[in-house]
Amino acid sequence: MSDASTPLSIEVTDVTVAYTNGNVALRDTTFSLHSGTVCALVGVNGSGKSTLFKVIMGFLKPAKGTVRIGGRPVKEAQKRNLVAYVPQSEEVDWTFPVSVWDVVMMGRYGSMNFLRIPREEDRRIVRESLERVGMSEYKDRQIGELSGGQKKRVFLARALAQRGRIMLLDEPFTGVDVKTETAIIDLLEELREDGHIILVSTHNLGSVPEFCDRVVLVNRTVLASGPTAQIFTEENLAKAFGGVLRHFKFDHTDLPGSARNEVLLLSDDERPLLLGQDGAPKRSGVGTKTGPLVEDSRK
């Protein structure tokens, strides 16, 4: 199956995707990822993040350009169970009569014979995967009886059980408690050490520098891609988010004569709460009476 010796890579070259109604979702998209990376896919809603996922998983055929995984076509990667996908919670029917164990076992189906009867090894892998995400004690629960964070961890366990060396996570931190978020980040770092390629679509800008070593910024095409430190700049983010991005400048300078000490807060669609010097909430983050403590310059 997925032998660890073959070098792993995703190469998206000059990909253009058009839907049947004529909308072009992605144009001339190019980037590449190599073994042992956690990469954030950042962009506004409708910027083509999910389209890019679908292309990498082979659900959509690009009108132009190629996607190669480990130097081979996507179809082959699929057959070898290389790419695992962790869906958004809204995509799943939580009333479905399946248990946590059943869902994780579904990750093993690709390596079973055509009757899909689990062997002892499959059961062992499912047990290990559940343990790794800390969900062993919930294995007999119906999936609808879990909290948001637990649900997410079950689908992570399924991806682990699939033993895909490339993992695509769609907005893994929405509706998730802080404990789960830390657990997911720890797990992704372990997987990076093992040489996996993890691609995480997110609009949670704050957490990106914490756990992603690379970033791909998208808005109908790849605006920039590379190491986080180089790509995650105010200028690039402004390009990716346009008017949606909020800038908040905090002046921490102590004395008028000392060096300026400013902190810039960038946020996309979520509004941070800001309190003025007197402790009163500030409307739309723009300082009024107490002076321009905070400057909201929506570009």
Place this chain on the structure above:
Amino acid sequence: MMESLLVPFQYEYMVKAILLSGLIGAVCAFLSCFITLKGWSLMGDALSHAIVPGVAVASILGLPFSLGAFVAGLLAAVGMGWVKHRSRLREDAVIGVVFTTWFALGVLLLSVFPSSINLRTIIFGNILGISDQDIIQVICIAGLSLGVLLVKWRDLLVYCFDASHARSLGMNTTFLHFLLLALLSATAVAAMQTVGAVLVVAMLVTPGATAYLLTDRFGRMILLATGMGLFCGIAGAYASYFLDGSTGGCIVVLQTVLFLLALVLAPKHGLLAARTRRREARAVAGALAPSTAKGSQPPSSSISA
């Protein structure tokens, strides 16, 4: 007393009807688990009506009825898929338009070209008067469908639950989609013989819906539904002898009775269980904070954190 209960078994046509109804009931019920979970109930209704013109054409041309019905069902399904993909209409509107057109076409054909099959038989079924040739066709269809389901049920489950995941495992989801459609058409053809085109949808939905209320495990859901389909087929056909009523009517009414029982009495998802849970929640909330009684909780989320 005992002897009069055994009377139906003295007639060969009754024995055939009872066994055949049980077989068809079981196969339809097995499939109904997928239909209810995939949300294809309306599709089942549509296909069971859409097979009528196929039966008409087959009887006019002297071909086996099941072949015509199967082809007509698949054509209707493909037609619906095509119109939905190409137009801005919602799925229910597309299904409504396509299946009534197909059904009307069948009614028209049968009335213009009178043939060996009459309209009543197709619409209401006639298991008591089924010919040996038709019995063989029905057994072949039911057996084949059952075999495919037994081999492929896990794949179909993954496809119904999470099609994206199924694809990432390398499964051919287009194939699974059409397999499910083909199974639906095939079982609808078989069930048409027993309960008629109008009531086929009940056989393809009710057992699955009932079992879904009774369990949270898919394997158990299949067993419960199939057992119920088998039992209702046999018992319904048997009861119709004493009631001197329509076999299809008896089978479907019996299924509905079981459904209503499950709806009220199901241990976890039944109405009574939900009411008890609401009461308990109110009592707990009342004990904790009498002034801010929280009221009812939705039944299914009572355990989630």
